[in-house]
Amino acid sequence: MKNLKDILEYAGIKPTIERLSILRYLDSKHDHPTAAMIFNEIETKIPTISKTTVYNSLKLFIDNGIVTPLYITGSEVRYDFATKPHHHFFCEKCGKIYDLIIDCPYMKKTKIQGHQIKQRHGYFRGICKNCLEKEEKAQS
Numbered sequence: 733m734k735n736l737k738d739i740l741e742y743a744g745i746k747p748t749i750e751r752l753s754i755l756r757y758l759d760s761k762h763d764h765p766t767a768a769m770i771f772n773e774i775e776t777k778i779p780t781i782s783k784t785t786v787y788n789s790l791k792l793f794i795d796n797g798i799v800t801p802l803y804i805t806g807s808e809v810r811y812d813f814a815t816k817p818h819h820h821f822f823c824e825k826c827g828k829i830y831d832l833i834i835d836c837p838y839m840k841k842t843k844i845q846g847h848q849i850k851q852r853h854g855y856f857r858g859i860c861k862n863c864l865e866k867e868e869k870a871q872s
């Protein structure tokens with residue numbers, strides 16, 4: 733278990749209760765939620781929290797490299813607790829985003845064809861195995 737308070741303090745961010753609970757949610761679920769999903773979840777624990785606080789905290793986390801924004805769906809931002817860089821798979825049917833742990837020779841490169849790499853996003857789209865199974869069952 734990572735010490736989330738340390739992560740925030742190390743980044744120079746004051747570890748408020750709101751910020752810690754947002755980070756704890758991202759760390760425990762890993763389901764790549766939207767800001768609205770995060771707000772709904774945190775609101776059950778901290779009823780006084782505002783949407784603005786959630787958005788501002790997420791922006792602060794992104795600016796400090798603690799959270800990675802994912803633009804995979806093309807219509808909304810989803811958030812990922814920035815651990816090791818990994819690829820993502822987006823299911824067009826159920827909207828779930830899965831972590832894909834696959835070997836990619838470019839994942840650790842800091843320069844590719846002379847360009848300096850700062851961020852890496854590997855996106856795949858399709859139909860996830862759960863949705864495929866459901867389809868198969870419906871057909872049989």
Ligand SMILES: [Zn+2]
Nearest residue numbers: 823826860863
């Ligand atoms: Zn699916």
Ligand SMILES: [Zn+2]
Nearest residue numbers: 812818820831
């Ligand atoms: Zn992820």
